[in-house]
Amino acid sequence: MEENNKIIPIERMQFAVLIDADNISSKYAATIFEELDKYGLCSYRRIYGNWSKGNGWNEGVLLEHSIMPVQQFSYTTGKNSTDMTMVIDAMDILYKNKVQGFCLVTSDSDFTRLAMRLREENMFVLGMGESKTPLALTRACNRFIHLNLVAEQNKAMGENNVLESEENVTPISEVRAAVLALINENDGKQVDLSLIGNRLNDKFSDFDVRNYGYTKLSTLIDQELSDVSIRKSSNQYYVEIRSTLTKEELEREICEMIRKNGGMVDNLSILNDELHKKYKQLDFRQFGYSRISSFLRSLKSVNIHENRVSLKDN
Secondary structure (H helix, E strand, O other), X not given: OOOOOOOOOXXXXXXXXXXXXXXXXXXXXXXXXXXXOOOEEEEEEEEEEOOOOOOOOOHHHHHHOOOXXXXXXXXXXXXXXXXXXXXXXXXXXXOOOOOOEEEEEOOOHHHHHHHHHHHHOOOXXXXXXXXXXXXXXXXXXXXXXXXXXXXXXHHHHHHOOOOOOOOOOOOHHHHHHHHHHXXXXXXXXXXXXXXXXXXXXXXXXXXXXXXXXXXXXXXXXXXXXXXXXXXXXXXXXXXXXXXXXXXXXXXXXXXXXXXXXXXXXXXXXXXXXXXXXXXXXXXXHHHOXXXXXXXXXXXXXXXXXXOEEEEOOO
């Protein structure tokens, strides 16, 4: 997974794109196919609606994106004929065995069962709709993209706006819990950022950093998760529990360790090992030093000569 949350599949899947014109605005047309391009190619491009009524999906938009309109009159008041027609077409396409995935563009929870049925046939189901989409549908898809948030993010990047949170987007609190759980599974040790991204995508079908107003996962974690921190090493990013240890607390602990050792430690590596046993997330860089020797020299209560550390006489 790339830092900008772009998905790069091993093979380009063939998709059938089925759009519900009754509840998806034509203003998302470009966004739909820009997002889909990250996942695969479009073998079928169909849009369903009653074209005798104005719905914004005019001829120009359909031609620009090579979308085939499917006319569906409302034969009975109160019945959604578009839903039924989309379901019938989806099953027809499924049994032709010409695609590996379906893109269902709708915010209507009535398509939840269709998404589940397609997944039962090992189809990759990509959902797209607005953030008002019920969780039942977003969770039924392999991945779900909130079109309004993606579009707003693209606009915000140009206007430096901040996105507002949306009710049906996975809350930051759940993202935080998933990140902390993965670190705990790794015995509290640092975890590669890419593994964090994979876990979030696996756990939450709608997870996308753009839902929260960011373009990079590292930035989202740095800005939104106060109890973890991002560290870069050899061009790799890692996520770890943020230490709350202060310099004063660490100095007192060091003095106590030296005192228990008779007032002197012959090799600072011994002291370093003991400190890391007690504080597993200890990183001297949080105090502005790259090595323990530099950190010790900054303390008023200890002397350091070569590798030997001792307490200063008061």
